[in-house]
Amino acid sequence: xxxxxxxxxxxxxxxxxxxxxxxxxxxxxxxxxxxxxxxxxxxxxxxxxxxxxxxxxxxxxxxxxxxxxxxxxxx
Numbered sequence: 001x002x003x004x005x006x007x008x009x010x011x012x013x014x015x016x017x018x019x020x021x022x023x024x025x026x027x028x029x030x031x032x033x034x035x036x037x038x039x040x041x042x043x044x045x046x047x048x049x050x051x052x053x054x055x056x057x058x059x060x061x062x063x064x065x066x067x068x069x070x071x072x073x074x075x
Contacts, residue, residue: 007053
């Protein structure tokens, strides 16, 4: 399954914000999105950015979990 993630590369926390079901995207974790965004420690810095991307489950975990991102904020 493909998912859309927001990743904070500073804290290594991430949030799945969309799931692909068939050809359509379905929003996910929208109740947690506001608190996730407001809890970023660097959010007030001028160059603050979150990494966003669409990943297959396997490629996401290969890229982030096995390469040092080990904190699951909410799946």
